[in-house]
Amino acid sequence: MNHEFFKIISRVEFEALLNSFAAVGTKKVSISDACGLVLGEDIISPEDLPPANRSCMDGYAVNARDAFGATEGNPAYLECSATLKVDENPDFELQPGECAAIPTGGTLPDGADAVVMVEHTQELGAGTIEIRKSSAPGEHTMLKGEDAAKGDLIFQAGHKVRFQDVGLLAALGIKDVTIHRKPRVGIISTGDELVEIDSPQKVGTIRDVNSHTLRCLVNDAGAEAVNYGIVRDELEKLENTLEKAIAENDLVLLSGGSSVGMRDLTVQAIESMQNSEILAHGVAISPGKPTILGRAGNKPVLGLPGQVTSVQVVMLALVVPFIRQLMGQTNAFSSTDRVLVQAELGRNTVSKPGREDYVRMKLTYREGKLPLAEPIYGKSGLLKTMIQADGLMIIPADTEGFYAGNTVNLWKI
C-alpha cells in the first residue's frame, strides 16, 4: 500500500470515520452503578409519578374556586369535612364549600385541586376554616403523573446517566437498567528511546510519559485502561503486542509514532493484522497532525503522536469523545458536550489557515467581567504549557486567528 496516497483529512472527516465504529455491548446493572454510564435501552415510565394528586404542604385541600379571591380582609369560609392522614387514600369527594385537612405528602380527595397552606388559615371551631389567601388550581399540589406519566419516554438509549436521573429511576421503582459496559482501552508505548519512568536520566532516553497520561485520560473518560508497556521499534514485537491488545480490548492506542520511521512501523503493524485497513493517515489539527486511524476486524486502532503535549491534545479533541461514542453516547462529538467558558481574549492570536488549532490558554478571573484568556506560548515539547492551561481555544481551519478583545469560547480542561 502506498501511503503517499493518503492525504490529510479534516477533523470533521476524521470524526466521521470514528463514527463508523459501533458501541460496545450492554449489560444490566443496579441504578446506583449506572451513574456516568450510557443507557443501552429506552426507559419508559412504568407508572404515574406521583401516583395520585399529592399535597406539597401541611394545610387544607380545597377546590380552588371556593378560595378564589380570598384575602386577610375578605376571607373565604369552608367546612372541614375530613382530616386526612399521609397514608390515607380518601374515598370521598369534596363537595362545594368543603375542605379537608391534609398533611405534606397526603393524597387529595376527588373534587380538590389545590392546597391552602395552614399558615394562611384559621380554625374557627365547629369545623369552619377561615381561608385568608386566594388559591389557584394546582397550587401546593403535585398532580398525578406530573413528574412522569405512565408510558412516557423518560430517557433514550444513548443518554449518559447523571445523579438526578438515578433519582427519577429510583422514584419510578426501576432498580436495574441496561447500560453499555465500560470499553477496555489498550495502551502501547512505542520507541527505542523510551524507558520506564523510574529509570535514571540518561542522554538519548526519554521516560515513558504517555502511558501514564493516556491511562488517566482513558479512565477519566469512563473507560478501563489496560497498559501493555513499552515496545521497541521492531515490527515483529509490535505486531505481537498489538495482536494481543486488539484481542483483549475494544480500542487500542499506540503512542510514540511521531517520527516518520515510527509512523511507518505503526502503519505496517496495523496492516499486518487480520482483516485490517488504514482509514486515515493525518488530520488537519495542530497539534496532532500525524494521527493514524486503522481498523483490525471491527476494532479501531489509533496511532497517536509521541510528542507529550500533542498526544494530550489529540486525546481531548478526538479520543475522549470517541471513547464516549464507544460507550454508546449519542452525539459524543458534539461540542455542547464539552464545557465551554466564555472569555475575553487578552492578545491577538494567529493561526495557519487550513488546520484547526488547539491553543492552550490561561484564564484570569475578574470581578464583574468576563475572565481574561491569554494564550500560553512555549515550545510544544514542554509539558508545562498543558500544566498551566485552564482551557483550549479552538481556532477553526477557515480562520486566521482572533483579535485581542474578542469574546472567545474556551474549552475547559
Place this chain on the structure above:
Amino acid sequence: MNHEFFKIISRVEFEALLNSFAAVGTKKVSISDACGLVLGEDIISPEDLPPANRSCMDGYAVNARDAFGATEGNPAYLECSATLKVDENPDFELQPGECAAIPTGGTLPDGADAVVMVEHTQELGAGTIEIRKSSAPGEHTMLKGEDAAKGDLIFQAGHKVRFQDVGLLAALGIKDVTIHRKPRVGIISTGDELVEIDSPQKVGTIRDVNSHTLRCLVNDAGAEAVNYGIVRDELEKLENTLEKAIAENDLVLLSGGSSVGMRDLTVQAIESMQNSEILAHGVAISPGKPTILGRAGNKPVLGLPGQVTSVQVVMLALVVPFIRQLMGQTNAFSSTDRVLVQAELGRNTVSKPGREDYVRMKLTYREGKLPLAEPIYGKSGLLKTMIQADGLMIIPADTEGFYAGNTVNLWKI
C-alpha cells in the same frame, strides 16, 4: 439543649464550620492511580527537565549569532564539525563559524544555543552548510530545566492531580506520590414512610430516592459511598445505625429529616453520640434551609433535607465541596473550582433577600451569542426540575433577583 437558640446562619458561616474539619489521612500510590486525588505532600523537582539543552527539530545546532540575519538571498555559511546522535552527550564546544548536525531530541554541544531546521539549510559538500534562515537564541531548543528546574516546587500539597500533572511527574521520574485516601461517606435514609425502590407504589409510602442520588454524588465527588439503608423514625434504631456509620466512615449523611419531627430526631441522635455537638441548625440557602451540621468526636455528621430536589442542591452547594475538602483539596469551597457558564437571562428572576437562592436553569445554545438561560419553574417536590436543569444560578442573599437580559453565571451541573 434548647434548639430555639439556634439561628439560621449564612452559607459562608456554614462553610467556615465545615472548614474546621481536618482532611483524611494520606497514603502513597502510583502516579497512575493518583489522578483525581489530592496531593498530601509538596512535590519538589528532583532534577532538571530537560536535563540538558535539547533540540526540538532535525537540523543543525548553531550559535545563533553565526546565523543572525541569514536569508535565502543572503545565507550564512558554517562548517559542520560533528554529526550528533540522539543518545550522544557531546564532549566538545562549538567554535565560532561551526555547526553540528543534530537529530530531534539530541543534546546541544556547549557553545550552541539554537537549532536551524534542516529544511532551511543546504549541504554544499566538504562540510560546508548553507544556512538560509536567521536564528535566535533558544530557537527550536528546549533549555535545560525549562520544564522544571531541580528544586522547583512543582505542585503543592492540596493540589488535585490532573492527567497533565501525571505527565510531568512521570517525566521527572516520580513513580509514587502521597495522596489523601478517598474519604468513606456513610449514607443513612430516615423516615417511616420510606420503602425500598423495588416496592410497589402504595399511598403513604415513598420510595427511597435519596440513598441512590447521594451515592452517585458522593462517588462522583471522588469519595466512597457506603449505604446503611432505611432507618425508621425511632431514636434507638437511628442511634445504633449512626454510631456504626460514624465508626466506619469519615463523614455521615442523614437524609430524610425535613419534617420538624424528623429534624428533632436527627438532632437527638447526633447529640447522643459520644463527645458530640450540634454546630449548625439551618442555613440561609434555598432550597436547603433545614440542613443540620453536627460533630461526633472529630467526625462530621450532616442532617440533610429529605425533599428529593432540596437534598440534591445541598449536596452540590455544600457537601460535594466539603468532600473535596476532606480529600485534602485547598480552597475546596472556592467558586473558581466550579465550572461557570456565562449566559443571558431569558426572564426576570426574583428571590427573597436574606437567603441565597439556587435556581435551576435550562440553557439554550445559540450561534454567535451567549446561551440563553431560563429558570425552570416547577414545584420543588418534582424530580423533573433537576432532570431538565443544565445549571444552577445563584442569587446572592443581598440581591432581589436579576432582570431578563442580564448576563449571569450558571454553575454547570
